[in-house]
Amino acid sequence: MIRDMLIDDYPQIIKLWRSISGFRIRSIDDSEEGIRRFLARNPGISKVVFVEGKIAGSVLCGHDGRTGTLYHVCIADDFRRRGLGEAMIEAVLESLKKEHIHTVNLIAFTENTGGNIFWQTIGWKKRDDVNYYEKVIDSMNTIEIC
Numbered sequence: 001m002i003r004d005m006l007i008d009d010y011p012q013i014i015k016l017w018r019s020i021s022g023f024r025i026r027s028i029d030d031s032e033e034g035i036r037r038f039l040a041r042n043p044g045i046s047k048v049v050f051v052e053g054k055i056a057g058s059v060l061c062g063h064d065g066r067t068g069t070l071y072h073v074c075i076a077d078d079f080r081r082r083g084l085g086e087a088m089i090e091a092v093l094e095s096l097k098k099e100h101i102h103t104v105n106l107i108a109f110t111e112n113t114g115g116n117i118f119w120q121t122i123g124w125k126k127r128d129d130v131n132y133y134e135k136v137i138d139s140m141n142t143i144e145i146c
């Protein structure tokens with residue numbers, strides 16, 4: 001079962017994120033308050049996947065009126081390679097289409113071999129013609145690497 005993410009899912013979701021090797025959790029953005037703000041600004045796009053009544057996967061998605069962005073795409077270790085990841089992303093894309101968003105992007109760390117294969121297998125294009133830039137404007141927004 002795939003449904004929209006709710007703030008009440010947060011305790012299960014943060015636990016899931018912390019179980020994903022290599023995930024980077026931001027102290028402010030990924031706090032309960034940060035996710036509450038994110039979901040309020042981007043309602044009905046982020047998804048959770050349930051297996052046997054428990055959250056087995058999740059994806060955060062927001063858009064700026066032009067481009068959608070995915071964050072923290074994950075399926076719990078025990079439930080991988082069953083098509084759940086692909087189905088969850090399909091559900092996000094359907095929600096974005098309803099919002100008239102036609103392009104979606106995401107960051108995959110270069111060392112994330114499985115993740116990069118996943119995106120290419122499900123039809124996403126790796127861009128080699130761009131450099132990605134970032135500026136952290138609040139030094140309190142620190143990163144925890146799982």
Ligand SMILES: CC(C)(COP(=O)(O)OP(=O)(O)OC[C@H]1O[C@@H](n2cnc3c(N)ncnc32)[C@H](O)[C@@H]1OP(=O)(O)O)[C@@H](O)C(=O)NCCC(=O)NCCS
Pocket residue numbers: 020072073074075076079080081082083084085086087106107108109112113114115117118121122
């Ligand atoms: C990436 C991730 C979300 C994929 O979830 P999933 O539910 O296992 O993916 P699916 O079962 O829908 O995979 C669809 C297809 O992608 C390919 N694929 C997925 N994961 C793969 C892997 N680790 N290695 C090789 N191919 C893979 C396969 O072709 C698969 O189809 P198949 O199992 O019939 O061969 C999951 O592995 C995960 O959470 N990884 C850790 C977090 C992460 O890397 N997230 C992405 C960050 S950019």
